[in-house]
Amino acid sequence: xxxxxxSKAPNWTRRGFLEAVGRVGGAAAVYETMVAMGLLRVPxxxxxxxxxxxxxxxxxTVVILGAGIAGLTAAYELQKGGYDVTILEAKDRAGGxxxxxxxxxxxxxNTGAKQVCRFDEGPQYYFNAGPxxxxxxxxxxxxxxxxxxxxxxxxxMMTRANFFQRDxxxxxxxxxxxxxxxxxxxxxxxxxxxxxxxxxIDDELAGVDKDGLLSLLATFGDVDPADDYQYLxxxxxxxxxxxxxESCGTLLQPLTLADLVxxxxxxxxxxxxxxxxxxxxxxxxxxxxxxxxxxFLDKTPVGKLVHYKKEVLGVYNITDGGxxxxxxxxxxxxxxxxxxxxxxxxxxxxxIPLPILAKCDNNFSTEFKAxxxxxxxxxxxxxxxxxxxxxxxxxxxxxxxxxYIEDNxxxxxxxxxDYFGKKGVLLGAYNYGDDALYMASLGLEDRLQLxxxxxxxxxxxxxxxxxxxxxxxxxWKNVPHQLGAWVDYWACxxxxxxxxxxxxxxxxxxxxxxxxxxxxxEGAVLSAHHxxxxxxxxxxxxxxxxxxVAMSRRPAPGIRSRTRGLP
Numbered sequence: 001x002x003x004x005x006x007s008k009a010p011n012w013t014r015r016g017f018l019e020a021v022g023r024v025g026g027a028a029a030v031y032e033t034m035v036a037m038g039l040l041r042v043p044x045x046x047x048x049x050x051x052x053x054x055x056x057x058x059x060x061t062v063v064i065l066g067a068g069i070a071g072l073t074a075a076y077e078l079q080k081g082g083y084d085v086t087i088l089e090a091k092d093r094a095g096g097x098x099x100x101x102x103x104x105x106x107x108x109x110n111t112g113a114k115q116v117c118r119f120d121e122g123p124q125y126y127f128n129a130g131p132x133x134x135x136x137x138x139x140x141x142x143x144x145x146x147x148x149x150x151x152x153x154x155x156x157m158m159t160r161a162n163f164f165q166r167d168x169x170x171x172x173x174x175x176x177x178x179x180x181x182x183x184x185x186x187x188x189x190x191x192x193x194x195x196x197x198x199x200x201i202d203d204e205l206a207g208v209d210k211d212g213l214l215s216l217l218a219t220f221g222d223v224d225p226a227d228d229y230q231y232l233x234x235x236x237x238x239x240x241x242x243x244x245x246e247s248c249g250t251l252l253q254p255l256t257l258a259d260l261v262x263x264x265x266x267x268x269x270x271x272x273x274x275x276x277x278x279x280x281x282x283x284x285x286x287x288x289x290x291x292x293x294x295x296f297l298d299k300t301p302v303g304k305l306v307h308y309k310k311e312v313l314g315v316y317n318i319t320d321g322g323x324x325x326x327x328x329x330x331x332x333x334x335x336x337x338x339x340x341x342x343x344x345x346x347x348x349x350x351x352i353p354l355p356i357l358a359k360c361d362n363n364f365s366t367e368f369k370a371x372x373x374x375x376x377x378x379x380x381x382x383x384x385x386x387x388x389x390x391x392x393x394x395x396x397x398x399x400x401x402x403x404y405i406e407d408n409x410x411x412x413x414x415x416x417x418d419y420f421g422k423k424g425v426l427l428g429a430y431n432y433g434d435d436a437l438y439m440a441s442l443g444l445e446d447r448l449q450l451x452x453x454x455x456x457x458x459x460x461x462x463x464x465x466x467x468x469x470x471x472x473x474x475x476w477k478n479v480p481h482q483l484g485a486w487v488d489y490w491a492c493x494x495x496x497x498x499x500x501x502x503x504x505x506x507x508x509x510x511x512x513x514x515x516x517x518x519x520x521x522e523g524a525v526l527s528a529h530h531x532x533x534x535x536x537x538x539x540x541x542x543x544x545x546x547x548x549v550a551m552s553r554r555p556a557p558g559i560r561s562r563t564r565g566l567p
Contacts, residue, residue, distance in 0.1 A: 046140040056536060059084075066351035067293075111478050186254060317504065347535045501530065
C-alpha cells in the first residue's frame, strides 16, 4: 500500500465499523464501543436482589424455561417471595452454558459427534467449556456465590511470563509478554523524552512541568536521564542469565522499535487484561464454574423445581377463566412429534436462546417476533487438554494467565490453581467467528490435531507433554438446545434489545442475551432480577442513555486489545 493510500481515512459505515471491532475484540469490545457511541444504555450498579415479602406471590404461578444461571436465579428469588415456580429444562442437566467437563462426562453435538472425557479422577482435573471467570465488580453473581457458600479463588488473567505470538514477527516465535510490554514503553519513553528536551512539542506542553514529565518518563520506560534518555534495555523485560550469587545477570537485548511496530501487537488482544472487565482481581469457583449452579440446586429448594428433558414447543399468551395466563406446550426432549404436555401459569420467564425461541410456535406480536428472530448467536469453540506434567510452570515460569497466538486456536489458558502439582488441564483453544466455524466443521480427531498444531507454535514440545487422547472439544453452535454462545451484539440495535426487555403480555425474556453484559453470568443474574421486578410490580431501573461519542473521535478505549469470548 502506498503512503498516500495508507494515510487516507477509511470510509466507515456504523455497521462496518462495529463488525471490524468485533473481529478484533469480540462481543465485549462491541458492547463497550456501542456504549461509547451512545447506541446502548449503561446498566445501573447492582443494588441487591429484588425485595419481596415471603407472601408477595402467594397464589401466583410462574413457569421458567431453562435452568441456566438466569433461570435458577429467578426461581430462587420468586419461590422466596411465595410464588409457585416450575422450571422446564430441555437438557438432562442444569447450568446452560456453564458446563464443566470432568472424567466420564459426555459432550454430544447435534452432528452426531460424541466425546467421553478421559481426564484423571480428581477435583483439579476439569475443563470449563463455558464461562471461566468472575470479575470483581460483577457484584450480583458474587452475591450468590457468597450467599450459597461457593468457595472462590483468584483467577489469574495475565502474567508477564505469558507468551504472545505473531506470524512474521520475531521469527514467528513466542515472546514473553514482559518483553513486548516493557520494550514498547521504553522506546516510547525515549522518543517522547527527546521530543520534550528538544522543544518539539512545546505548544502541547504549555503549563506542564517538563522536568516532572521527564521524571515520569524515566520511571515509566526505565530510560536513563544521564544518557539522553536512551532506552538500552531493562530488567523489566527479563534476562538471558538471571542474577545469582556470582553474577548480576545479563539483560536480554530489547526488541527493536521497528519490529514492535511491524508486529502490530496492539491490534490483537495484548492489552485485554488492561480493560475493565478483565482487570484484577478476577475469581473462579474452586473445582469448576458449575459449583455455582450446583449450589442453587443442592443448597436451596430450587433443585426440586427443575423438570429435566422437557423441550418447549410453544408459548402462548391466553385468557383462562377471564384471567391472563401463559400456556407452554412441551414434549420429552429427544422424542419426535407434537407436544405431549401443557402447563398454564400466571407468568413465564424464558431463558431459552433467542434463535431457538424464535422457532417455537407462539402468538407473539409482530414486533416482538421480529425482535426475537433478529438476534444471532456467536460461533465459539473450546478445546481442553489434560497434561502429563506442568511444563508451562517448570519450563516457562507461567503460573496462570493466557498466551495469545495468531492461529486458529487464538489463545491458551493456564490453570490458576493446583500450582506445583504433577499434572494439569489447559484450555488449549478458545476461538470465535470464522476460526470457530472452521473448527466446528471438523471431525473430533481433526479438531484435536488442529489444536495440537497451534499449541506447538507456542510450546514447540507440546506433544511430548500432552497425550492427544486426553483432549476434548466443544463447538457451541452444534450443542443441542444452545446452538451458539453469546449474542452477537453488533448484529442488533438498541430498539431490538429494548423490545426484548419489555414483557410480551405475561411473557418475559431473561438471560445474558437480553442484558448489557452479553456472555457474562452477571448479565444473566441482572436480567433475572429485571424480569422478577416486572412480575412482582417492583420498580424497574431505567438507566439513562449515555452521551454519544462522535464517530470522528477515537473509539472506545482498548477496542483493538480485546479477545472475544465467553468469560
